[in-house]
Amino acid sequence: MSTPNPAIIQSMQRASALLQAGNFVAARSLLEQVVQAAPGFVEAYRLLAGALLAIGDRDGAERSLRRAVAIDPNWAPAQAALGELLVDSGRVDEGERALRQAAAHGSRYPRATLLLVRLLNDLGRHAEVVNLTEASANEARADLDLLHQRAIALSATDRADDAIAIYRRLADAAPDNAGIEMLLAGALDSAGRHREAEQHARRAIANGANTPEARYLHARTLIATDRTDEAERLLREVVEARPRFADAHNNLAQLVWMRSGDVAAATEQIDRVLHSHPDDNALATIKANLFAAAGEVRAALASIEERAASASADVPVLLCASQNALWSDAERALGYAQRALRLAPAGALPNRAVIEALLALGDARSAVDGAEKQLRLQPNDQYLIALLATSWRLLGDPRYLAYCDYPGMARGWTIDTPTGWDSLPSYLADLRESLKRLHTMRTHPLHQSLRHGSQTAQNLLDVDDPAIRAFFPAIDGPIRRHIETIGHGADPLRRRNTGGYKIAGIWSVRLNAQGYHTNHVHPQGWLSSACYIELPRALAGDNPGREGFLKFGEPGYPTQPKLEPEYFIRPEPGLLALFPSYFWHGTVPFGGDDTRLTIAFDLVPA
Structure with a gap:
């Protein structure tokens, strides 16, 4: 590509000034003259595309960018602009290809990598983002936006501590930057470290981040630390300031x-x-x-x-x-x-x-095709695995039995008596009282499975209470025995068995009479659980109706034909039920006038 003459360069400078001033029609006219006079000038086509896009001519912008790419396929700014345009137009696959070609030039045009990882995060392909940003994350002057995208991906791939470390690094480098302080608060909140998150959110607001978004995040941390009066007042202020x-x-x-x-x-x-x-x-x-x-x-x-x-x-x-x-x-x-x-x-x-x-x-064959396609993108998504297994069950496919081996994959274990208590009943009695103090809500949260009951807002890992802290060593042995028992294999549960585990989330549920859990799965888990702390009297005795039992196999949405539960676990005080997170599970409602108290958590492989 030859170097443009000085007159063309001056026209480009005038066109750039027009674009910056918002005079897009005049910029388009001038740039059209430039590409006529210098048809091989790639950057002129890119700027022309920007002017055309600004006045609403998306097709013309695409033609201009494709002309630029045809002239010089290695000119990353044009490839990246084309990719961004295609993504915004809903042509995601084409856009991703263009962005990947632009990003291949690495440090010569870092914006291409940023656009690509934003797209991949939006698509839920977080592991790819982690890989793509590995090298740049270690650079001394790494781009803030790129590090932010990496932190999002790390959080989504069960590496919350690494994400938090990124924001701490940024906060240390810019201690007066309230925006970075808010990012750190958000990462801590997402990781369930709500008390720390609340402190950082409060500090960021005091340092100038007093925006509706910052006050909204602060309110979230207040809810999670059981300061609901303050949280409600703050949320009302936020929606008053920003009604939509x-x-x-x-x-x-x-x-x-x-x-x-x-x-x-x-x-x-x-x-x-x-x-x-x-x-x-x-x-x-x-x-x-x-x-x-x-x-x-x-x-x-x-x-x-x-x-x-x-x-x-x-x-x-x-x-x-x-x-x-x-x-x-x-x-x-x-x-x-x-x-x-x-x-x-x-x-x-x-x-x-x-x-x-x-x-x-009842179109299970089409459902199989759809689920398999999505699982190629997100192979560990437990909800997609549940949809695929349900489709197989409707078709009578023998692969269902390998994925849903209920006796081999779901079982109950008695938790250990932790140090400091002389018996399991005495420990459960103290744990019951500690948990009940955390149940301050009247009814269930939105978008959750329980009905007629309450769920703690606090992450139990973040609660400073002796009986609750003792719960973690009490369950460690049963969890490790379960992991050893399930062994290794090709199914979605066993192929991820590393022998270790990490708690990805833990909460308590109190069900009232006629309370139950709707059938559901835990999309981000690996193993899920229910540990029974206190049971209603309705569960005692023969219980032919299986009141309060944990049931497996009944989908959470209607199917044709209807599918019934296939397996049950009977609750007992101190029993810890462990099962794959992709198992459909729910509870049978129970009668009487007393409550059922449990702790539930999700595990991911360590």
């Missing part, structure tokens, strides 16, 4: 719901904003999901279906409608899911919604 802040509304609605059990009170603030902004799909979706969590599926569908019927419906609206239509009209649910998939072909949630609707319609 959907995440803040979602957390406020959930908090009010859990504290009161009153749907009207929980949706009051959302209804007020929707009255002024009836086009706000995000808030309407939150409201519908709240109805669904309260057991009012018909009300949930009624509140969202008019929006879903609109040609302008977005992905969250369509997915919400699909989920709630699934129980009454699987054909309609499939239609909503397919529309969502057309809008976001690479989206994990639209793909899963289509599979769910196919199973509800």
Whole structure:
């Protein structure tokens, strides 16, 4: 490519100034003259694409970028701009290829790598991000945005400590940077280290990060440390300052719901904003999901279906409608899911919604194809494994029995008596009292499996209580014995068995009379659990109805034909049930007037 003459260079400088000033029409006209005069000048085509894109000519921008790439396939800025344009246009596969070619030039154009890893994180392909950012993360002057994307990926691949270390490194390098302090607070909060997160969030706000986003994160840490009055006041201030802040509304609605059990009170603030902004799909979706969590599926569908019927419906609206239509009209649910998939072909949630609707319609063969395709991208996703296994069960495929070997993979173990207690019953009595002090909510959280009960907001790993701290050595032996018993193999459980484990999340659940867990899986786990601390009297004796039993194999969504539970574990005080996180599991409701208290946690391989 020859060097442009001085007149062309001057025209490029004028065009760049016009673009910076926002005069895109004049910039386009000048750049069109430049590419006519110097048809081999790659950078002119890239700037022309920017001007065309700014005035809404996406097709013209793509043609200009493709011309630039044809002239010099190794010019990373043009390849990256083309990739970004294709991704934004929904052509994710093409866009990824262009971004990968641009990123191959490494340090010559680091923005290409940043665009690529952002895309991969958005697609849930976090392991690839970790690999792509390994070398650059160790550079002395590593890019802040790239390190942030690496930290996101590390958190998503069970390396929260490494993600936190990145933010600590950045905070040490810029101790007065309130934004980095907030990133550290967010990473700590995501890792369940809520007390530390609260301290950093408070410090960041004091140092100038007093934005709605910062106060929202602070409120989240307050909820997780059981300071709910302060959290509710702060969330109300946030939504008052920014009425269409959907995440803040979602957390406020959930908090009010859990504290009161009153749907009207929980949706009051959302209804007020929707009255002024009836086009706000995000808030309407939150409201519908709240109805669904309260057991009012018909009300949930009624509140969202008019929006879903609109040609302008977005992905969250369509997915919400699909989920709630699934129980009454699987054909309609499939239609909503397919529309969502057309809008976001690479989206994990639209793909899963289509599979769910196919199973509800009895099209298990198509469901197998969809699940296998998604598992190639996310091979350890427990929900996708559950969908595939369910499809096999409907087809009578023998591979189902290898994946769902209930007697060999799910069993109960008695926990050990920890040091400091002379018997298991005396320890369970103290643990019961410690846990009950943490159950301050009236009813269950949104988007969780339990019904008619409460769940602790605190991460039990972060609770400073002698009986709760003693729980971890009490379960260590049973967990290790279970891991040794399941052994190694090719199925999704055994192939990940390293012999070690790490607790990925731990909480307590208190079920009231007629309480139960809906059938569900734990998508981010490996092994999941239920440890029984206190049981209702209804579970004693013969119990022919299996009240309160842990059941396995009954899917959490309708299938055609309907599938029944295949395996049960009977609860006992001090019993720790361990099973693959991809097993559909729930509980049989129990009667009487007393409660059931458990601890549950997820494990991932160490």
